[in-house]
Amino acid sequence: MEVKVYSTPSCPWCQAAKQFLKANNISFTDIDVSQDEKAAQEMILKSGQMGVPVIEVDKQIVIGFNKPLLEELLGLKKNETK
Secondary structure (H helix, E strand, O other), rough: OOOOEEOOOOOOOHHHHHHHOOOOOOOOEEOOOOOOOHHHHHHHHHOOOOOOOOEEEEEEEEEEOOOOHHHHHHOOOOOOOO
């Protein structure tokens, strides 16, 4: 599973997303779009967003720190009966 986090150092939601991934032992590539203009353009093309975080899980884009969606994509959700 490939996980990329497009982020900036000053973004509190980026920090929360990265802490969540670390807490769940998910390895990821942290891409600082404030320092890498090419990566920033790549993020905008993939997501249509200029804001961070943008998280990519196996080619699926998650806008912002959407914990329920991340849990689902990463297979962390507990099996719940509906």
